[in-house]
Amino acid sequence: MKARKSVRVYDPTFSIPKEEIEEMIQMATSAPSSSNLQPWRFLVIQDPEVKKELRAIANNQEQVETSSAVIAVLGDHEMYQKVEQIYNQNFAEGHMNEAITEQMINSTRRVYPQISTEARKNIASFDAGLISMQFMLLAKEKGYDTVTMGGFDKEKFAERFELPEGTFPIVLIALGKAAAPAYGSSRLPVNDIVRFI
Incomplete structure (x- = not known):
């Protein structure tokens, strides 16, 4: 935590393999999630020409173009549509019994659309x-x-990258x-910043 800083000047010749980025995202998915619905989605942008386009959408921030990759963190506000897949996997992996699995699926299907x-x-x-x-x-x-980076045109981003219905951009990394x-x-x-009572 103390070593991590917000870096804005990158070595443009340095690249990170796709497999390593996938592994980091997979590991990061251990993050807590409301009702375990995991509404995060990702778009990993590595192509130099696409990064150049993205730089224009992202207020001309240099790091968009010079970093190895830009990870667009997206949200899915229809996240409850995956409830059966998620809770059936929980059951298959032994995290909960069948009764609780059904209860969670039914509860989510009842509450989230409202x-x-x-x-x-x-x-x-x-x-996210x-x-x-x-x-x-x-x-x-x-x-x-x-x-x-939160400073980018989210409407232009969604249009350029043809985000699916229900998916919206949140932040770029x-x-x-x-x-x-x-x-x-x-x-x-x-x-x-803290008050104890």
Whole structure:
């Protein structure tokens, strides 16, 4: 945690194999998730020409183009549609019995469609934050650097990458090898942000 910094200057000649990025994402999926519905989706952008296009959508941020890859973290506000797949897998792996599996599937199918789209987007965004942080810590552990970017045109992004119905962009993570040290940053004192009762 202390070693990870937001790096904005990357070595453009450095590349990370697709298999290693897949492995990091797989490991990061151990993050907590509301009702275990795992509403996170990912678009990994490595093609130099596509990254150049993305840079224009992302307020001309240099790291979009010079990093090894940009991980677009997306949310699926129709996440409850995968409830049977998820809970049947939980049952198959021995995490819960058949009765609880059925109960969870039925409860999710009853409750989630009644929740507003905005509220489901908030759930997906929160879960995306959890998995994004895990991914960045894993990347640092493997010797890579990252920075999250919320400053991009989400409408243009969704249009350019033809995101499926129900899927929306949340954050971009540049991933690569630092070519210059990151700036340090201060944090508010604990007494300013915590209240014990």
